[in-house]
Amino acid sequence: MHFTSEQRLDDGVLERTFTLGDIPGILWTPPSASASAPVPLVLLGHPPLGLNKMYPRLADRARHSAAEGLATATIELPGSGDRPRLPSVDRARAAMRRALEAGEPVGDEIIDALVLPLVDLAVPEWQAALDALLSLPGIGGPVGYSGGMISIGVRLASAEPRLAAAVLFAGSFIPRATFEEARRVTTPLHVLLQWDDAGNDRQAALDLFDAFGSEEKSLHAHMGGHTGVPRSAGAAAVRFFTRHLK
């Protein structure tokens, strides 16, 4: 892990960009974090739109978490931003768009080809980032995962014992395999669903929530469309992490 830039934001949060091998990432730490007072860490997932495009939303959430004494880190997804394209995923994305434009359902084969390669590639990268981040002075634990591409969150929660809590956004296509993995998840979960997200399969999201093996899980559904998660819901997600990570 190699830091490539550093700036102190107006609220005292330290924002550092880094590379992990050839993967770019960003780390935000609260002013209170120090080697003698390490803070918990939230891994901040996101849809495959590229870190540059996602930056305002991610930084906003990281600063809210920092106000509660949590560090936040994110990394570029495989095939996104300036990273090498993934031709098979690009082909699946094109097939998905053709289906949507034709008003046809997006079939399981397309969903599998669109999501599963990203999950297979991204999860070991998140785990490598976690190794590197936890070795930094000022970053302690426990660790949470928050974010979209719900299949990545499910795989990470089922595979990574260091994850103590996860906030998952049920707003993307869900491959069949993800339902099976969900049964093995025991991590405390806070699942967000936009009830009136026209492009999302609401019943699949409810079925996935039901499938999770976690004893502690909550589903918070709101109105406002795909990107209209209300501010109060963001604050509730931070409180969930505060309860579980502090």
Place this chain on the structure above:
Amino acid sequence: MHFTSEQRLDDGVLERTFTLGDIPGILWTPPSASASAPVPLVLLGHPPLGLNKMYPRLADRARHSAAEGLATATIELPGSGDRPRLPSVDRARAAMRRALEAGEPVGDEIIDALVLPLVDLAVPEWQAALDALLSLPGIGGPVGYSGGMISIGVRLASAEPRLAAAVLFAGSFIPRATFEEARRVTTPLHVLLQWDDAGNDRQAALDLFDAFGSEEKSLHAHMGGHTGVPRSAGAAAVRFFTRHLK
């Protein structure tokens, strides 16, 4: 409205019992409430188990709301506590128990006979209580409704324009008529559902949430069985009221 007792609780909350005609009730006001600084009011609903039995849970919730500057009032339901029994509702309750003990579904006729008479009787009583409460010095508005027997909350939200927000607990039988009334509700809603409540019809609760006409509505589902609503969910409900009533 006639006050029958008054005590100051250890956190400074003023608890007064009252009668409204022959209906007993309780009013909790925060220490800050005064004629020159009137506070918002939450009407606190409950299942038909009698105020005496429900008192610990109701007082706990009222004190949490008082800490946020909200007054809380509740009244005895028709047929509960020391009020005259409602023989037709008692017969429906016996029929419901027989069905449950026999492992049979509780039919719509039983549900209608169990719930609708209570809704028809209780809602005008809540409205009369609201008239009396809003005329007290120290009680201003806006007004919220919180509680179980979801059909009472739905009727009140659809019929009572003074209601600015409602927290509804989706944990009881839902008559078919309630779904129709739900479409006419436009009040901001915060709906609580216990996901693993074995005695509750989860799909009916989800359908009812979907039916509400409110532009702002949220569904918070948790684990823990019928009575196991987590503390964090209670705090979130108070925050919902704080956003809408203050």
